[in-house]
Amino acid sequence: MTKNTLVLIYNKLYKSFGPQHWWPAKTKFEVMVGAILTQNTAWGNVEKAIASLRKENLLSPQKLLRLPLRHMASLIKSCGYYNVKAKRLKNFLKFIKKKGGVAKLFKEDPFVLRRELLEVNGVGEETADSILLYAGNLPFFVVDAYTKRILYRHNLIDKKADYAHVQKLFMDNLKRDADLFNEYHALLVKVGKHYCKKKADCGNCPLKGV
């Protein structure tokens, strides 16, 4: 059954890789900035972009909101899609301002907040859930390309299963616990990176036989 399989997968991954210590960031705000900048991008490139913002002492909602779009784009160049992402980050910053700041953001109903995040142009489902889980410590499961690939390989989902379906699988079959969801998603990324790129990698995968 799905429930037992999902727990089994988690246990195997945790035993193989241990805690992943996500999200590597200093503040909630930094997590949220990273969530937007890391869209379809290697994390190492995002770290460079965040480092350049920090170097200029610009890592606050107010300062970034005042920063001209072109300047922001040049500072985050290393993470790719820099023009698009500068615009998306601006949209998100305006949203934070409208909500009265980062702290107030997470005081409202989580499901309402999720719906509002999705209305921000540039924030899709994965980014919204990453913000809710990794910045807000709220139990929303983050689904990404790795998650789908791994579940598909283990015949737990159809190839064209959509985001909501996959998320529901985790949220309906596991205890809704932010720490669990945090670790689980990070572990899926870990195993996906190292063992799930090609079929041939499956031979050494910790999930072999599951």
Place this chain on the structure above:
DNA sequence: GCCCAGGTGTTTC
């Protein structure tokens, strides 16, 4: 030089 990376929005059939 080619492929991919912790996606999303827009355009096109």
Place this chain on the structure above:
DNA sequence: GAAACACATGGG
């Protein structure tokens, strides 16, 4: 509606 396309740097 879904499929195709645009967005772009840096590491393997």
